[in-house]
Amino acid sequence: MSSLPLAVRDCSTMLRRNLLHARRYPSLTLNLLLTPVMLLLLFVYIFGDVMSAGMGGGGADRSEYIAYVVPGILLMTIGSTVIGAAVSVATDMSEGIVARFRTMAIHRGSVLIGHVVGSVLQSVASVVLVGAVAVAIGFRSKDATALEWLAAFGLLALFALALTWIAVGMGMASPNAEAASNSAMPLILLPLISSAFTPIAAMPGWFQPIARYQPFTPAIETLRGLLLGTEIGNNGWIAIAWCVGLAVLGYRWSASKFGQDTK
Amino acid sequence: MTTPAIAARGLRKSYGDKTVLDGIDLAVPAGTVFSLLGPNGAGKTTAVKILSTLVTADAGELHVAGHDLAADPQAVRAAIGVTGQFSAVDGLITGEENMLLMADLHHLSRREGRRVTGELLERFDLVEASKKPAATYSGGMRRRLDIAMTLVGGPRVIFLDEPTTGLDPRSRHTMWQIIRELVTGGVTVFLTTQYLEEADQLADRIAVLHGGRIAAEGSAGELKRLVPGGHVRLRFTDPAAYRSAALALPGTTRDDEALSLQVPSDGSQRDLRSVLDRLDSAGVEADELTVHTPDLDDVFFALTGGAAIPHQPKENAR
Numbered sequence: 353m354s355s356l357p358l359a360v361r362d363c364s365t366m367l368r369r370n371l372l373h374a375r376r377y378p379s380l381t382l383n384l385l386l387t388p389v390m391l392l393l394l395f396v397y398i399f400g401d402v403m404s405a406g407m408g409g410g411g412a413d414r415s416e417y418i419a420y421v422v423p424g425i426l427l428m429t430i431g432s433t434v435i436g437a438a439v440s441v442a443t444d445m446s447e448g449i450v451a452r453f454r455t456m457a458i459h460r461g462s463v464l465i466g467h468v469v470g471s472v473l474q475s476v477a478s479v480v481l482v483g484a485v486a487v488a489i490g491f492r493s494k495d496a497t498a499l500e501w502l503a504a505f506g507l508l509a510l511f512a513l514a515l516t517w518i519a520v521g522m523g524m525a526s527p528n529a530e531a532a533s534n535s536a537m538p539l540i541l542l543p544l545i546s547s548a549f550t551p552i553a554a555m556p557g558w559f560q561p562i563a564r565y566q567p568f569t570p571a572i573e574t575l576r577g578l579l580l581g582t583e584i585g586n587n588g589w590i591a592i593a594w595c596v597g598l599a600v601l602g603y604r605w606s607a608s609k610f611g612q613d614t615k
Numbered sequence: 616m617t618t619p620a621i622a623a624r625g626l627r628k629s630y631g632d633k634t635v636l637d638g639i640d641l642a643v644p645a646g647t648v649f650s651l652l653g654p655n656g657a658g659k660t661t662a663v664k665i666l667s668t669l670v671t672a673d674a675g676e677l678h679v680a681g682h683d684l685a686a687d688p689q690a691v692r693a694a695i696g697v698t699g700q701f702s703a704v705d706g707l708i709t710g711e712e713n714m715l716l717m718a719d720l721h722h723l724s725r726r727e728g729r730r731v732t733g734e735l736l737e738r739f740d741l742v743e744a745s746k747k748p749a750a751t752y753s754g755g756m757r758r759r760l761d762i763a764m765t766l767v768g769g770p771r772v773i774f775l776d777e778p779t780t781g782l783d784p785r786s787r788h789t790m791w792q793i794i795r796e797l798v799t800g801g802v803t804v805f806l807t808t809q810y811l812e813e814a815d816q817l818a819d820r821i822a823v824l825h826g827g828r829i830a831a832e833g834s835a836g837e838l839k840r841l842v843p844g845g846h847v848r849l850r851f852t853d854p855a856a857y858r859s860a861a862l863a864l865p866g867t868t869r870d871d872e873a874l875s876l877q878v879p880s881d882g883s884q885r886d887l888r889s890v891l892d893r894l895d896s897a898g899v900e901a902d903e904l905t906v907h908t909p910d911l912d913d914v915f916f917a918l919t920g921g922a923a924i925p926h927q928p929k930e931n932a933r
Contacts, residue, residue, distance in 0.1 A: 358722060361719075361722065362720060365716065365719040368719075369716055372707075372708055372712065373707050373708070376707060376708070376748075377707060447705070447706070448701040448702050448703035448704070449703050449704060451669060451699055451701075451703055452699070453720070454668070454669055455668055455669060455692055455695065455696075455697040456692055456721075456768075457689050458720050613669070613670040613671060
């Protein structure tokens, strides 16, 4: 019964609703944006000298460390922004309005798709804002071509999509907003144990495989390669595999939760 | 056509080993108000959730608006409107935005959406508040917005789950008026309530839900006839007068401590006169006389094992 145009219409209606929420109550989004910006400034201006001293056999200056840390910060921005998706999904599910949606003849997936598209758009906007701060304090790409910029953007968007679906699943599985915010915490903590702030080689040997193959590191290394011309190697494929895997997993998880009976 | 708007045969639902609905049969003719009455936890909300496609039944043949619930839930959804026990409005956006959201989800054109929204906001006295976030509304306003949103798609069957719970008397009467108007428009209303008066006021047919089963079903009048209990109650302050009255009126139930007598009566004028005549001829005068006709409370308590609930007879007329 729900033909494609109607499904698209329902999804865009739900998206409008979520964007309206975000526009009217920007405090959650702004709070989540604060974390990556604070960390960027903290690592560059407070720890910057120590951090850069440990890099490239010492002697690296602050601008080199800015270049090193920004790709990780951008991906962390996504991890942080999608916590908002987990919280707003959990809040939504505890409200009567979603029960109403379920009793209406609308596209079944539109409620979640609206959340996901809204969150991806917010992530992209947040990445642009944090990127602007990075450029303001001296970040510059090294000879990145238009195609590489495009690929970088594509990677960020895909990464945002993957993490958003996971966050939506977490939101669906949480009884309330606080629980959702807690269970989504790893999404902002994972970058701390990736190659975002320090090279993997500087970590204890037993920990290196964990740091190397968790979802953030391959994405960070790929982004570095695209923007700064470092070696990408097989990180690109690993990053894409992670994104697709997480997106499918999160989608399946959310959809099955949404399909369950209400209590 | 006499296809009922809502039909259920052998509806069952249990959560774990707790049976909530234990084989329920219902048939609600189109254009009528059907009330499901029951104490808290009787399974009223579960019944609404099942019939409105939110929860799947364990067993039962269920049809709403002519569509099979199991086979074509989406067709059922297209025909129904639901106002749940907890308000189903989006508190973060304004009343008007809530209405326009519904219009969009019913795939109305922009112009049609604006028209319907304007009309309903007007009808439910929400025009003034329409630009404020719904979270700032009072309980009565939220409930009105809730019903207005339910009406956007022009549903033929409306489920109202305890629509007046928590409302002040004025808002309750407003809600009753709204429900009566809906039925005048040909809509079928499935109403759950724990207020007997509400069912009495609104419903064409009432089913009392108890222990997962329908304990009784019928019109308010039919249900009231199920229980005895019509009587005249006479109270005295003078023990001597009380004793002589008891002698003059054989067949009464005596309450020696309270000095009161219960005389079985159908409450008719003729019956009352005969009681009074007998008191006159015995030369006694009661200090207080009340006529008690059975109401739904009596039915309710009689059917749902009211022994546990303090029975407080309501004196209807003086």
